[in-house]
Amino acid sequence: xxxxxxxxxxLSPERDVSLRSGRRVAEALREVGVSVTExxxxxxxxxxxxxxxxxxxxxxxxxxxGEDGAVRYVLGALGLPFIGATGSACERAFxxxxxxxxxxxxxxxxxxSITLPQAAFGELGAGEVLAxxxxxxxxxxxxxxxxxxxxxxxxxxxxxxALPAAMVxxxxxxxxxxxxxxxxxxxxALSVLDDGAVRVLPPVEIQAPNGIYDxxxxxxxxxxxxxxxxxxxxxxxxxxxSVATTVHTTLGLRDWSRTDVxxxxxxxxxxxxxxxxxxxxxxxLFPQSLAAAGLDVGAVTADLISRALAR
Amino acid sequence: MTGTRLxxxxxxxxxxxxxxxxxxIRALFAVASRPEVVSLAGGMxxxxxxxxxxxxxxxxxxxxxxxTQALQYGSGQGDVHLREQIARVMAEVAITAHPDDIVVxxxxxxxxxxxxxxFCDPGDVVLVEAPSYVGALGxxxxxxxxxxxxxxxxxxxxxxxxxxxxxxxRGRRIxxxxxxxxxxxxxxxxxxxxxxxEVLRIAQDAGILLLEDDPYxxxxxxxxxxxxxxAEDPDGVVxxxxxxxxxxxxxxxGWAVAPHGVRxxxxxxxxxxxxCPSNYAQLTVSEYLATQPWREQIxxxxxxxxxxxxxxxxxxxxxxPAGTRWTIPAGGFYSWLTLPEGLDATAMLPRxxxxxxxxxxxxxxxxDGQGRSHLRLSYCYPEPDRIVEGVRRLAAVVxxxxxxxxxxxxxxxxxxxxxxxxxGPDVK
Numbered sequence: 001x002x003x004x005x006x007x008x009x010x011l012s013p014e015r016d017v018s019l020r021s022g023r024r025v026a027e028a029l030r031e032v033g034v035s036v037t038e039x040x041x042x043x044x045x046x047x048x049x050x051x052x053x054x055x056x057x058x059x060x061x062x063x064x065x066g067e068d069g070a071v072r073y074v075l076g077a078l079g080l081p082f083i084g085a086t087g088s089a090c091e092r093a094f095x096x097x098x099x100x101x102x103x104x105x106x107x108x109x110x111x112x113s114i115t116l117p118q119a120a121f122g123e124l125g126a127g128e129v130l131a132x133x134x135x136x137x138x139x140x141x142x143x144x145x146x147x148x149x150x151x152x153x154x155x156x157x158x159x160x161x162a163l164p165a166a167m168v169x170x171x172x173x174x175x176x177x178x179x180x181x182x183x184x185x186x187x188x189a190l191s192v193l194d195d196g197a198v199r200v201l202p203p204v205e206i207q208a209p210n211g212i213y214d215x216x217x218x219x220x221x222x223x224x225x226x227x228x229x230x231x232x233x234x235x236x237x238x239x240x241x242s243v244a245t246t247v248h249t250t251l252g253l254r255d256w257s258r259t260d261v262x263x264x265x266x267x268x269x270x271x272x273x274x275x276x277x278x279x280x281x282x283x284x285l286f287p288q289s290l291a292a293a294g295l296d297v298g299a300v301t302a303d304l305i306s307r308a309l310a311r
Numbered sequence: 312m313t314g315t316r317l318x319x320x321x322x323x324x325x326x327x328x329x330x331x332x333x334x335x336i337r338a339l340f341a342v343a344s345r346p347e348v349v350s351l352a353g354g355m356x357x358x359x360x361x362x363x364x365x366x367x368x369x370x371x372x373x374x375x376x377x378x379t380q381a382l383q384y385g386s387g388q389g390d391v392h393l394r395e396q397i398a399r400v401m402a403e404v405a406i407t408a409h410p411d412d413i414v415v416x417x418x419x420x421x422x423x424x425x426x427x428x429x430f431c432d433p434g435d436v437v438l439v440e441a442p443s444y445v446g447a448l449g450x451x452x453x454x455x456x457x458x459x460x461x462x463x464x465x466x467x468x469x470x471x472x473x474x475x476x477x478x479x480x481r482g483r484r485i486x487x488x489x490x491x492x493x494x495x496x497x498x499x500x501x502x503x504x505x506x507x508x509e510v511l512r513i514a515q516d517a518g519i520l521l522l523e524d525d526p527y528x529x530x531x532x533x534x535x536x537x538x539x540x541x542a543e544d545p546d547g548v549v550x551x552x553x554x555x556x557x558x559x560x561x562x563x564x565g566w567a568v569a570p571h572g573v574r575x576x577x578x579x580x581x582x583x584x585x586x587c588p589s590n591y592a593q594l595t596v597s598e599y600l601a602t603q604p605w606r607e608q609i610x611x612x613x614x615x616x617x618x619x620x621x622x623x624x625x626x627x628x629x630x631x632p633a634g635t636r637w638t639i640p641a642g643g644f645y646s647w648l649t650l651p652e653g654l655d656a657t658a659m660l661p662r663x664x665x666x667x668x669x670x671x672x673x674x675x676x677x678x679d680g681q682g683r684s685h686l687r688l689s690y691c692y693p694e695p696d697r698i699v700e701g702v703r704r705l706a707a708v709v710x711x712x713x714x715x716x717x718x719x720x721x722x723x724x725x726x727x728x729x730x731x732x733x734x735g736p737d738v739k
Contacts, residue, residue, distance in 0.1 A: 011348075013661050016341035042345070122718045153661065164719040165658075171715055172661040207314065215338065221318035231312060283317050 001035050004305060005054040007071065009040035012063025013173065014150050017219065021280040022060040024287075028298030029058075034305065041065060049078055056305045057082040059277055062149050064174075067277050068094045081308045083301070085276040089252045093276050096146050097178050099251060100271060106250055108243050109270045111181035112137050115146060118175050121167070130163050133179050140182040145173040149275065151214045156182060183272075185264040187213060188230055190244035191278065191289035192257045195303055198248055200241040201289035205230035221283050228292040236267035243269045255304045258286055336672060339660055343669035349701030351623075351688045352669040354496065354644050356556045360615055365603060366559075372602075373594045385590040387582035389415025389566070393597040397552065397566050400600070404528050405542035406550060408568045414577045415588045419526060419553035419565030424450050425580045426522055426549055426567060430486045431456045438476060438488040440468050442647070442676030442685070444496045444524065447489055451678070457483075458678035465638065467492060467502030470509040477517050487520045493537050494527040494643025497676050497687035501537060501641055511544050526553040526565075529609050531642035532617040546570050554596055556644075557609050562592045616644065622695035623688060626702035632709050637688070644691035647673075649684060651713060653722035656686040659712050668704035 006029070008022020009015050026036045039048055041061055049057070057080050065071055069090035075082045085093060093099050097115040104110040114133055121129055134141070140158040143166040148154075153173035155166040170177045187206040193199055205227040208217040217224045230237060244259040251274065258278035261269040278286040280297065287297055343350045373381050388394070394410035401408055416422040423446070431437065433455035439447065441460035451458050459480065462472040468490060477485065490510070492502035502510070514521045523540045531537070541550040553565040567577055581588070599605065623646060627637055634651030648670075650656060656672040663669065673685030690698055716722035 011342055011345060011667075013339055013342065013664060015345075016338040019341065042347070118715065118718070122714075126719045164721050167719050168655070168712075168715055168721055169658050172658055173665075205314070219338075222316045222320075225314040225316050227312065227314035288315075288317075 001033075002055045002305065002309070003035045003037070003052075004029060004056050004058060005049065005052065006036055006038050006058045006060055007041055007045075007066070008038060008060045009042075010061040010063065010065050011041070012061075012065065013148075013152050014062035017150055017279055017281060018060055018062040018066065020282070021062065021277075021284065024280050024282070025058060025060055025297060025301055028296070029301055029305075030298075032296075032298040032302050034298075034302055041071060046074065046078070049075075049080060054080065056080075056308045058301065058305070059084055060280065062277055062279065064094075064147060067149065067275070068147060081311060083255045083304045083308045085251075085253045085255070085257070089254065090276050093251050093253060093257070093274050094147050096144060096273050097176075099247075099274055102250055103243075103247050103271045103274075106246050108246060109268050111142075111183055111270055111272070113178050113180040115176060115178045118171050118177075126164065126167070130160070130167070134160050134163070137179055137181050142180045142182050143167060143170045144178050144180065145170050146176040146178050148173050150218055150279075154214070156212065183262040183264060183270045185262040185270070186230065186232060188232075188240050188261050188263055188269070189285035189289070190240060190259045190261065191286045192244050192248045192253075192259065193295075193300065194248060194253070194255050194257075195300075195307060198245050200244045201286075201295070202228050202292035203230050203237060203240060204228050204285050204288050204292075205232070206285070218279075219281065219283055224283075226285075226288060228288055232263060233267065236263050236269070239263075239267065240269040243271055247271060247274050255307070256286070336657070336660065336675070339664050340669065342664050348664065348667045348669050349693060349697050349704060350669040351690070351693070351698070351701050351705070352671045353692060354689050355692045356560055356644075357612070357615060357692055358559050358561070360612060361559060361608070365599075369598050369602065370595055373591070373598050377594055381591045381594045383590060385587045385593070387587050388578045389413070389588050390590065390593045390597060393564075393593050393600075394566075396597060396600045401539070401550070401552065401568065403606075404525065404536050404539040406539050406568065407542070408545075412568050412571060412574050414567045414569065414574055414581060415593060416565050416567060416581060417585060417588050417592075418555060418560075418563045419524065419551040419567070420446055420450075421581070421584070422551045422565055422567035422577070423447055423522070423524065424453075425577050425584070426487075426551075426569075426573075427451060427454050427456070428580050429573065429576045430520065432484075434484075436480055436483050436485040438473070438485060438519070439678070440490060440495070440498070442497055442673060442682055443489065443678075444491055445671075445675045447524065448676070448678050451489075456486075460677060460679060460681070461488075463495075463498060463500065465500055467495065467500050467506055468510055470506055470513060473510060473513050477513070477519070485517065485519050487522050488514050489522045489524065490540070491524045491527075492540060493525055494530065494640055495645070496527070496643065497645050497671070497673075498647040499638040499640030499643065499645045500647075501531075504538065507538070507540055507543065511540060511547065515544065515547055521548040522551070523548050524551045526551075526556050527643035528552075529557055530613050530616060530644075532613055532620070533641055541568060549573060557612070558596060558599060558605070562596055563589065564592050564596045613642070616642075616691055619690040619693070619695055619698055620646075622698040623690040623702065626699045630702055630706040632706065632713060634713075635709060644689050646688045646690065648686050648688055650686070650709065651722075652684070653716045654709065654712050655683045657683055659708060662711065663705065663708045666704050666708050668701045668708065670705065 069087035073087035541548040637648040673682030
């Protein structure tokens with residue numbers, strides 16, 4: 001019998017989300033007859049993996065270490081097959097600025113943005129830098145940690161006076177921040193399954209309270225309203241689907257991913273970011289797309305596991 | 312077209328649940344439980360100081376000698392023998408109580424819930440200290456009370472502030488004043504004797520019930536336990552006690568002492584909630600009190616908490632940047648820290664977790680959004696050398712945050728933006 005390790009937890013602020021995702025995936029796999037051990041990412045992990053020698057590892061760690069490539073590089077070094085993007089693909093995908101730059105080169109619309117480390121503000125003077133950013137990007141704008149998830153540290157800034165506090169809030173999560181043009185429109189989550197052919201599952205339209213899909217809106221059931229199918233015309237949906245395919249292939253992703261876009265009033269999809277370890281909690285988007293496609297988390301993951309074994 | 316909210320009951324929840332929010336802070340605490348993180352956040356008593364042999368022998372005697380009773384339903388008011396013993400325990404804080412006036416509950420948290428349920432209608436005002444115990448704020452929110460904070464300083468609740476707050480609320484129904492007079496959670500301070508008399512007088516004059524919550528009263532580090540407010544005024548005060556810190560939290564045994572009219576209603580409310588408190592737990596506590604030198608065990612607990620307090624205070628003194636202030640607790644588990652001007656404990660928490668140290672941001676202890684420049688430090692659980700390491704990490708986080716605030720010009724500005732400084736103890 002195939003023995004699988006599901007990795008979940010870690011030390012990032014998304015630990016709680018990751019534990020829930022990991023637990024749900026592990027249970028789904030057990031229901032389809034896969035033997036699963038759940039492991040946390042800690043100082044015991046490598047020793048455990050060496051002695052256990054699982055057939056395949058399923059990384060469900062969100063945030064740094066899990067999604068920045070570190071864990072996957074280590075799994076590769078240990079010679080353990082795993083599902084999802086490789087370490088180097090994660091490096092491209094997890095950094096919002098790098099991802100947007102690569103995706104933008106394909107002609108996909110990406111918000112105007114600048115990326116700056118904390119040190120730059122000290123060196124150049126925060127006031128000057130922020131004034132230049134506002135002139136270039138315009139208001140409202142969105143402040144985000146360059147590497148992060150679950151909207152942690154993210155804020156929408158509508159007037160310049162609120163920018164310093166937004167920067168302090170974002171720098172609490174990392175040392176590099178991206179300031180992005182705010183795109184008004186319909187928020188769509190596009191879940192991609194790559195089981196030989198890249199296919200985009202039914203997109204989920206996200207309607208969060210006040211339009212802000214923050215941490216609370218993501219993980220407290222009942223807060224956000226989801227629409228599958230999305231309430232958009234077919235042409236706009238197809239354009240968004242095409243973006244998700246482009247993102248997955250351009251960044252060299254593998255097995256599964258979730259691309260988040262905003263479709264503006266003209267039907268143009270704007271790429272925001274991509275997730276290489278999409279959330280699988282009770283309120284997550286990927287499971288909703290799977291369900292809409294008549295697919296089961298356990299069966300789909302088991303299939304990706306078989307493909308990983310055959311690689 | 313309607314979508315899904317992934318919760319079929321979303322339209323059915325009672326209005327009282329709408330104030331309950333899962334926030335990013337709770338998620339960050341999932342990380343705080345990892346051993347790599349020095350958690351100065353949780354208020355977990357150091358139960359490892361209890362002798363396993365003693366607890367096993369106690370449990371065994373209970374099951375062998377009174378097993379049928381222990382495993383059966385019991386009185387809604389609680390085991391009568393235990394209530395007699397509780398009356399003797401309360402003599403340590405100068406309370407003279409009749410066992411009939413005592414209601415045993417599943418932790419004093421439950422007693423707090425029952426008292427609030429018995430007294431408060433939605434919209435009623437409850438006065439609390441600034442800051443106050445997060446568990447109490449949760450109860451008051453769940454009963455849709457209107458919580459109003461009253462200023463404290465290093466000597467506890469400020470009587471003048473209490474008078475002014477009551478006057479300002481003229482026309483509103485003030486049902487209770489909730490106070491933690493000893494080794495306050497989260498502020499660490501203790502209400503002076505003189506102020507106890509004043510606070511009682513003010514509450515009496517205004518016809519406000521006083522709810523005295525005292526889980527730490529016997530865990531002082533110097534001198535005898537402070538006299539309970541209830542010792543002065545049995546008719547005007549409901550006293551809440553607990554064995555969670557003096558014996559073990561896992562047993563879930565606490566109690567309320569109330570005037571008899573109140574007590575009857577509490578018993579009915581308790582029966583509606585749990586039928587009866589756990590006989591198994593009650594008899595275990597009773598057996599322990601009857602056969603063990605429980606006062607000595609409390610002294611042993613106090614000694615180890617004092618050692619941890621010293622480790623915390625000494626390292627704060629040695630390592631924290633200028634502009635940081637904290638309270639000096641004379642017992643209990645907590646110190647309340649005020650950050651240098653302009654820093655925000657909530658905004659700083661992710662950085663702290665990333666640096667492997669955890670604390671509870673001050674906003675959790677206020678119902679009105681105050682507290683951003685404060686945080687609570689617990690010294691009860693980690694070993695002293697871990698506490699020192701935790702403070703080292705925290706000091707580095709505060710330094711980084713100061714540097715960031717300097718760069719973005721937020722140093723000093725957030726305190727001004729919030730208006731007057733948060734009332735609260737601020738003595739180094």
